[in-house]
Amino acid sequence: MNILNSQVEAYIEQLNRIAFIEDEEILKEMEDYAHKNDFPIIDRTVGRLIYLITKLKNPKLVIELGSGYGYSAYYFAKAMNYGKVVLTDYQEKNLSMAKSYFERLGLLDKADFRVGNAIEIAKEYKDIDILFLDLEKTKYLEAILRLKDNLKVGSLVIADNTLWYGKVAQDNPDDKTAKIKEFNEYMFKSREFFSILIPLRDGVLISSKIE
């Protein structure tokens, strides 16, 4: 199932490619790595969305739950004027790759790298300005319930894969899909958040914490 009409998707992708971006070569290398190794990362269109939103928000503290080797973290770090993005991953190997990319990108001073359970690590931080969810898809709702008191008023939650290949819109959801649907419904119904869902790539939910 295609979420977006494939011609339209290609059109948007192509517009994103004609835009100037400073670190084109390294980004291309990171994208190629994902492609060759079947490593799930966001794409250029979602990256640019994150960049624009982060510029508008001007955060001091961004926490990523599930950073892989740092592709999504690039867009946060690049858009930040001060402060840090905290990258988390179970796998040491991923974060050491991230570190070496960030070194080449000149962004090391804007990042912390923390190996371990992403939710437990995030729990250590207060006053989170942006929380990015890209960990196991069954854990999104748990992550929010456990971390919402660590989020500042006016902070943003950005969650990837919230359309889950379009499966959230189909009948008889499997367990993983059902969990994502539950998360989406929670975020839209909650009076503590104002939410939108953007159908770029696999679906990006963006929520602002109201009170």
Place this chain on the structure above:
Amino acid sequence: MNILNSQVEAYIEQLNRIAFIEDEEILKEMEDYAHKNDFPIIDRTVGRLIYLITKLKNPKLVIELGSGYGYSAYYFAKAMNYGKVVLTDYQEKNLSMAKSYFERLGLLDKADFRVGNAIEIAKEYKDIDILFLDLEKTKYLEAILRLKDNLKVGSLVIADNTLWYGKVAQDNPDDKTAKIKEFNEYMFKSREFFSILIPLRDGVLISSKIE
């Protein structure tokens, strides 16, 4: 041609409907008016995107080029903490409808209503924080070229209908489609703007003015 898979579109629409919004009844009435009279307006999903972006931006001056009877202007005004949204339209009748809706919504102090050529009216303002394009589709590029010096650094341009029923992605574009494509390409290529295109409804381009 469907831009978004129709099941996915319905899913996102339904999430937007379960969310609390203060002025539900009047918004529903405005949406019904559009439906009955075939009046082209943005929809709830684009409205909520505008609301969230406006909250993040916290603008003093928003100018809409092509306001109709004020449905899109609602989301700007509602999200603003101070300042004004300037509604423009050729047609007096549209803006007097907008005025009466804004009165019922308690938003009159956040709006100015200006009948006439939208671009000429906008030219009178300096330091625009958000410029919303929803006028004739052939005029988008002209509007930007004539108004970009009136935009503040860091300001946003938000343009509706930039996927134009998906026609921008098809071969042999008609004149109107070609004009929109030209506009999109200009915004993505320009080193003065950082742009993204969001495939909600008929496509929303959002650009941030860099320098």
